[in-house]
Amino acid sequence: EKGGFDWFMLKEIDEQPQAVADTLLGRYAADGSLQLDEMRLSDDELRDIDKVIIIACGTAFYAGLVAKYAIEHWTRVPCEVELASEFRYRDPIVDRSTLVVAISQSGETMDTLMAIRHARTQRANVLAICNTNGSTIPRESDAVIYTHAGPEIAVASTKGFLSQVVACYLLGLYLAQVRGAKFGDEITAIMHELESLPAAIRRVLDDGEQVRELARELVDKRSVLFLGRHAGYPVALEGALKLKELAYIHAEGFAAGELKHGPIALIEDDLPVFVIVPPRGRDQLNEKVISNVQEIRARGARTIVLAEDGDEHVVPYADHLIRLPRVPTLMQPLVATVPLQLFACELADRLGHDVDQPRNLAKSVTVE
Numbered sequence: 090e091k092g093g094f095d096w097f098m099l100k101e102i103d104e105q106p107q108a109v110a111d112t113l114l115g116r117y118a119a120d121g122s123l124q125l126d127e128m129r130l131s132d133d134e135l136r137d138i139d140k141v142i143i144i145a146c147g148t149a150f151y152a153g154l155v156a157k158y159a160i161e162h163w164t165r166v167p168c169e170v171e172l173a174s175e176f177r178y179r180d181p182i183v184d185r186s187t188l189v190v191a192i193s194q195s196g197e198t199m200d201t202l203m204a205i206r207h208a209r210t211q212r213a214n215v216l217a218i219c220n221t222n223g224s225t226i227p228r229e230s231d232a233v234i235y236t237h238a239g240p241e242i243a244v245a246s247t248k249g250f251l252s253q254v255v256a257c258y259l260l261g262l263y264l265a266q267v268r269g270a271k272f273g274d275e276i277t278a279i280m281h282e283l284e285s286l287p288a289a290i291r292r293v294l295d296d297g298e299q300v301r302e303l304a305r306e307l308v309d310k311r312s313v314l315f316l317g318r319h320a321g322y323p324v325a326l327e328g329a330l331k332l333k334e335l336a337y338i339h340a341e342g343f344a345a346g347e348l349k350h351g352p353i354a355l356i357e358d359d360l361p362v363f364v365i366v367p368p369r370g371r372d373q374l375n376e377k378v379i380s381n382v383q384e385i386r387a388r389g390a391r392t393i394v395l396a397e398d399g400d401e402h403v404v405p406y407a408d409h410l411i412r413l414p415r416v417p418t419l420m421q422p423l424v425a426t427v428p429l430q431l432f433a434c435e436l437a438d439r440l441g442h443d444v445d446q447p448r449n450l451a452k453s454v455t456v457e
């Protein structure tokens with residue numbers, strides 16, 4: 090049943106190219122425009138939306154954080170991302186022109202369910218992004234986009250996360266389309282970028298041995314940091330969460346730009362720090378993050394750098410270099426997360442932990 094893998098989690102990590110392809114499947118209408126057929130919200134309703142609020146927990150929340158970058162960039166509609174467990178307790182500003190997007194792999198997470206119930210009392214439109222057909226959250230929502238990633242059995246979410254990001258991207262593109270942006274060509278180009286991801290993810294998986302080796306080397310570490318910027322920031326948070334929940338070691342993710350505002354004080358000799366380096370582009374973020382790598386290395390950190398093929402500037406400051414396929418900035422989370430999943434899985438396995446059933450955790454959290 091584990092398909093030759095030692096753990097369901099490894100199997101599910103390996104299924105990610107297919108999961109992403111399946112999330113993308115069947116999204117075109119005959120005229121080549123985008124369609125989301127399970128959507129029960131009309132295009133008119135979507136045109137009236139003036140704010141998107143994404144609510145979710147844990148890894149699904151990080152998928153939402155990634156999606157914010159894309160949704161705001163493509164639609165110019167403000168997009169907030171909030172932990173479901175915080176949402177209804179702070180008297181959020183929600184009305185009929187708010188689109189509340191609930192992301193949940195299981196569709197049964199109680200915090201997320203209570204948040205959408207609250208949103209509906211405020212007459213918001215609620216859309217679920219969910220992997221489990223017929224589960225409670227999509228049943229209680231006005232609309233749904235199913236991720237179609239297949240059942241996720243390991244407690245730690247992996248293919249769930251990637252497919253959630255892709256489904257959010259589909260939503261962002263669809264919103265851009267119905268809102269009439271002269272955007273048609275661009276939507277097609279972005280769809281092609283998404284469609285090229287399964288092959289890119291497969292390549293990262295094929296390079297997995299290097300990450301497994303690294304986990305063996307770092308097996309006695311008690312603390313690991315993760316740095317990222319822009320869409321790489323939520324990837325850092327996700328990398329840290331995976332390590333906490335599976336290996337039970339202290340791990341924290343930071344926005345690389347925040348380093349100098351505090352976290353740099355944590356850097357000490359031989360502290361492993363993963364850094365997700367943004368693709369080279371016009372925005373200078375690549376250069377800025379590379380200079381962060383330089384700074385922490387000068388203070389003794391052991392730098393584990395994830396950088397795209399052909400990025401040579403970072404090489405002198407990387408104690409370990411994990412290569413990523415060259416993809417646009419907004420697509421990078423979908424390749425950069427994969428080595429971090431493998432790392433956490435391998436380290437936990439080395440430590441003798443039950444990777445599929447970490448202590449104290451349940452697959453779906455049906456209490457608040």
Ligand code: F6R
Pocket residue numbers: 146147148149150192193194195196197198201244245246247330331334452453454
């Ligand atoms: C982390 C993990 C959890 C879930 C969270 C939300 O690996 O699995 O953080 O992501 O409990 O679960 P769903 O998506 O089912 O609502």
